[in-house]
Amino acid sequence: MSHLLLESSEYITLPIPFKEKLDRVALHGAKNLPYTIPNILIDYKMANTAIPVGWWRSVYNSQNAFANECFLDELAESAGEDPFDFRFKLLSNSPRHANVLKLVANKSGWGNPLPQGHYQGISCHESFGSFVAQVAEISINEEKGVKVHRVVCTIDCGQVINPDTVEAQVESAIAYGLTATIKSKITIKNGRVRQSNFHDFKILRMDEMPQIDVHIIPSTESPGGVGEPGLPPIAPAVANAVFAATGKRVRKLPILPKDLKTI
Numbered sequence: 676m677s678h679l680l681l682e683s684s685e686y687i688t689l690p691i692p693f694k695e696k697l698d699r700v701a702l703h704g705a706k707n708l709p710y711t712i713p714n715i716l717i718d719y720k721m722a723n724t725a726i727p728v729g730w731w732r733s734v735y736n737s738q739n740a741f742a743n744e745c746f747l748d749e750l751a752e753s754a755g756e757d758p759f760d761f762r763f764k765l766l767s768n769s770p771r772h773a774n775v776l777k778l779v780a781n782k783s784g785w786g787n788p789l790p791q792g793h794y795q796g797i798s799c800h801e802s803f804g805s806f807v808a809q810v811a812e813i814s815i816n817e818e819k820g821v822k823v824h825r826v827v828c829t830i831d832c833g834q835v836i837n838p839d840t841v842e843a844q845v846e847s848a849i850a851y852g853l854t855a856t857i858k859s860k861i862t863i864k865n866g867r868v869r870q871s872n873f874h875d876f877k878i879l880r881m882d883e884m885p886q887i888d889v890h891i892i893p894s895t896e897s898p899g900g901v902g903e904p905g906l907p908p909i910a911p912a913v914a915n916a917v918f919a920a921t922g923k924r925v926r927k928l929p930i931l932p933k934d935l936k937t938i
Contacts, residue, residue, distance in 0.1 A: 702717070703739065703802065704735055704736035704737075704907060711768050726868075732851050732906050733803075733852075733906040736903070737855075737907050739907075740907035740908060741907075743911075745924065745925070752918075758797050762797070763776055771896075772806055775807060775808040775831050775892060776799045779828065779890075782829065783825075785810060793812055794815075794919040796916030800907040805830060805833070805899035805901060806830070806832075807828060807905055809826055809827065809828045809829075809909055809912045811825075811826050811915075811916050812885075813913060814920075815935060817932065820930065820935060821857045821913065823885040825886045826909065828889050828890070829890045830845060830889065830890070830891055831894050832891070833896035833898045833899045834894060841889070841891055846905075848905030848909075849909050850879050852907070855929060856910045856930060857930050857931075859929065860929050917930060921935070
């Protein structure tokens with residue numbers, strides 16, 4: 676007999692000889708793809724590492740959104756279609772996804788001329804009962820790396836109690852997500868994490884932050900989360916913008932100046 680680890684941290688007994696616990700939370704953001712694509716297989720393989728893994732803001736939605744939305748951009752490129760148009764036509768069965776995506780394209784001026792040297796990337800993702808789309812506008816300096824000038828974000832989180840709280844949570848999620856996208860990372864030495872606090876895991880400072888425009892979609896749906904859903908779309912939006920600028924795909928984070936020379 677063995678046990679399956681559930682989201683509630685409770686265990687159920689399985690009548691089969693599992694040797695390990697399976698983490699269903701690892702499928703968050705992967706098992707609920709909104710795109711109308713036939714013959715989708717979503718699989719998961721447990722990979723135990725020597726270093727224990729803990730929670731991070733938005734949990735597995737962060738990495739799964741990065742994989743999903745960057746790959747959607749690759750599919751759009753392969754099909755010879757605009758990344759927004761390609762996504763939008765596949766969201767006929769998910770109107771809430773379609774609404775946030777359409778609004779973010781409109782509010783960001785998607786498809787309109789940008790300042791010289793500026794490029795945009797787009798993404799959307801659902802997590803914790805809320806639907807979020809983002810467009811990142813970036814430029815690239817070979818010495819300084821990626822600079823994010825503006826992030827436009829649309830969110831449908833159901834009924835809104837306090838709009839200021841929604842906006843503040845989305846802004847902070849973007850700040851935290853951008854930190855992991857273009858600035859800081861966790862490193863291991865001699866089996867231990869080297870970073871111990873925010874003095875050596877540096878969060879983006881105020882003068883490094885882009886302009887952030889948050890647009891809340893009025894809704895009568897049940898309230899969703901707002902503390903975490905703003906984070907998953909930002910890394911793929913930036914990575915997709917890097918592709919628009921360089922023609923090269925980002926495969927790992929953070930995107931540091933030295934990495935731009937090799938991707």
